[in-house]
Amino acid sequence: MQVNWKRRRGTAQYLILILVVITVNFALPRMLPGNPLVFLAGEDVGLLSYAERNELLSRYNLDRPLPVQYVHYLRDLVTLQWGDSFSKREPIWDILWGRVPWTLLLALSSIVLSSFFGAVLGVRAAMNRGRWSDIRLLLIVSFLGSFPSFWLGMVLIAVFAVQLNWFPVFGAYTVGTGYFGLQKLADVLQHLTLPLLTLTLLSIGRYFLTMRYSLIELMGEDYIILAKAKGLPERVIKYKYVMRNALLPFITVLMMDLGFVLSGATVVETVFAYPGLGRLMFEAVLARDYPLLQYSFLVVALIVIAFNYLADRMYAYLDPRVGEEG
């Protein structure tokens, strides 16, 4: 079996990837059938007069050749002139900037929680491999993974927020309270609990499976057999020989999984009206605000690429064997 997480990507590859994403962002509205004005300006093109149409065309440089448009696009991208969102009547850059922290808070804390619990359960399952307790855990985890994330969120809202009234129904903080300091922190945490729980329940399975798989793989290695033959105590083998080495792939999967977690966050944020990037994409879809949608995607993609890059570098640092593979 090819061990996927050992595949390396060079810095150049990441730069190409970023360029591809940026170019797709440019090409999509211009490639698709229909008038690109709808995608770029969000105007109801049919209602515009001839003069207004031409005015818009030249404002978005659509009357120029494609390469010229591309250069203008790149320049605006780098100088952060991403235009205004017509549905929110604010610069797109400002809107996105306000949303990124909430998404990162939700996604990163979910990664920490689910990786911890996933790893603990994975170790337990691997140690009892093949017994019913292992299979039972596998089943529960696979079944949890079959639930649609948004549905899990809706049920948690109905039970814990509405029926039991333990947590707020939506949002990331109580609006207009003037809380600050610890009070503010408690308020934010209270709002974070349910979305975080949803996202964590959802992604725990991946960490569980990764941990279980790499442990089982390691326990068949020669050096473990040697350690057993030497008569080392079970505990030493478990923690010093197996766990240490299993941690390596685990940490990388952790970082590389951000794309998966952010995908989950997109719907979870929508359910809880949590003001992150995912919710923003939903609002943009509802308002047919294509530029806002596109730039939200761009930012999500760039965040994921950045974390993958970090994971790659970190892996090379943690595992000296990796360096030579390039």
Add this chain to the structure above:
Amino acid sequence: MTCENKKKQLPLALAGAVILSIFLIMAIFAPVLAPYDPHQRVGLPFSSPSGGHLLGTNDIGQDIFSELIYGSRLSLGLAVLTALVSTGFGALLGLVAGFLGKRVESVIMRCTDFMLVLPFLPLAILLAAMLGQGFFQLVLVISVISWAGTARIVRAQVLKVKAKGYIFNLQAIGAGPWYLLRKHIFREVLPLITYHTMLSASNAVLIEASLSFLGLGNPLLKSWGSILYYAQIRNAMLTDSWLWWVIPPGLSIAFLSAGFLLIGFYLEAYANPRVERGQIDA
């Protein structure tokens, strides 16, 4: 050990098959099974369950039970079609990459690398919003975002098969590449491909549900995701109606997705050589 595994997995695979057959019957006989036309307003909006409406009615008075039954058509049809398209495409690329090697391989693998890094759901939202919301657009969008995993794993498997001694021997006695690909390599990779077809069907159910839930489904077709979309925007969670408006479609999605997965696990026992060696017992 292998026998033991299969014995433990067989009931699960059967459960999966039963789940899928139930949904298949629901989809085929929807007009017979559903008490009402799900597109007609047949009752007072927001009614609670009663003899006339088993699961009550939605915000505009459509029968939720009938919506649920008709929803199986879209979910099942879309899952099967998407799984075939995305696994077919991914497997083809994986085979080509693994078999041809060199330039072709590195280009294809770079592309799969790129696809695997991108966050799939935001990409799906972007594509679905721009392509429009027909049934086939959804199939296309979900296929575009999910072929890469299959391509990568099929390629890895092809490389392994190619390195086997007997392929080398066959080449030595003059077997051509097309013959090898058709008669041997494809056959050895086939179990893996069927396993991945089940896996992508299971994922397609969830992704379709998510897209419909985000308002990107086809408004003219009943889908479990779109039932939940209306439940969400009408705040069904704030009243008791979540019990009949939110729970049933969600369970349907989960069971259909799990049904494909359970059969997939069983197939994996054949597809994954590790399991044969008894290294992974479940």
